[in-house]
Amino acid sequence: MSRPPQSGANLRRGSLAAVLAVAGLAAVAAAPPSAQDFWQSFKVSPSSTLDLKNRDGTIRVKGRRKINSIVISAKITSGDARVVAERAPDGTIQVDAKGPGTVNFDIEVPESTNLKLLSFRGSMHISHSSGAIKASILTDGSIELIDLQSPSVEAHSANGNVVFKGAVLPTGRYALKTFSGSVEATLPASSDFKLVAKSVQGGMDLGKFPLNFGKRTNQVVEGICGAGGASVSLWTQEGVIRLRSEP
């Protein structure tokens, strides 16, 4: 069956639509990147707390010297999520991603800010912090804690690696746990700490720390390095534990 011949008017309308479509696409491509979906800043004291809950997405928190604000940027990449941030009566900055969807957070905090981060799924990256940290991922996602000077760290993922690189303070407590991932802790070679490491199925590599072992089996290791002091607890059900020293 042959197509009926197009009239001149139809051809002109078709050409005009095509030109408009191309122009529209060009305009979109040339536009500056869209603004963040959420941005808010709070003036805070040095020992304030950030309490963040997310359902799905990445959370990046970076500690900075000489700033006195928590600056929250968030991008909603899918779903109908919305971000609510407010100051609680005790001064805690509470951030909550409500509703289904993926939200990626990028947050700057004074380096001594205490962090309480909880996510159902998605990775967390925390760097340059000297506050107390509690980071939990309830299902899938890894946690990276880099360049820390924190007195207390609790990092916990269900299915993902937990990586810690930083100092352990003499009375500090550090608990790194994952069910189905590996735990990797890199500490200064001169660190003093008590170690409890438990790996059920994956094994352990405890590096070159001069540990004085109280107990050493395939699955459970208890030992003291130097004068003890800090408490380091590493646990994984299915992954490997790696303890590294750096000069």
Place this chain on the structure above:
Amino acid sequence: MDCRIIVESLSSYLDGSLFDHEISSIDNHLVNCHECSAVHSDLAQIRMAARSLPQYEPPSHIWYQIRERVARETPSIPESAEAGKQSWWRRIMSARYTVTLPQMVGAGAMTLLVAFGTGIVSRQNLRRDGSESAPPSIDTLGMAAFAFEQPFREEINRKLSSINLQKASWDPQIREGFDRRLLRIDDSLKSCRQNVLNHPGDSDSRQLMISLYEEESQFLEDVERMK
């Protein structure tokens, strides 16, 4: 230690009224003896359920009436020489008892409670959310457990009962992730429990079980926070 002696001592064991060495020998026995461990578990459940019942203060006139009744009836009991020789069982059986309606209701409730508690423990496939048709991913508390697991299980049960009320309103993806996570922890617990059964002297498996319970407890706490 004899199972009979253990079972007789369990009530004091749960009351915390035994000496340290008695506690540790019962602990050791419970680790190795499945039957006694099950009885201990039953007792602990019943005590817990009884603790949650509301307490009623009886009206003051009840005590007055009891004292009156005792005073009235005491002289009528024959003080024959035979009475002293009667067995305790015969004395109990021949005594006259008056039971008030609240006492009967209380006794009935207690009987039901014991039956219910025993039923709970013996049901191997009890589902955490109370539904028989729920997937096995949420099955832990119906399993036989060691004495040292009891406090963890109680805590987890308490947290789960409040979470299960909310679960229906979660989006399916989150619900699926939640169940999957519990299933994995449960599987690991089962495997560790089997290790403890096979090697009772292996303290590692016990420690790892405790770590798993802490993991589960932390998980449920985080889920509660997430709400």
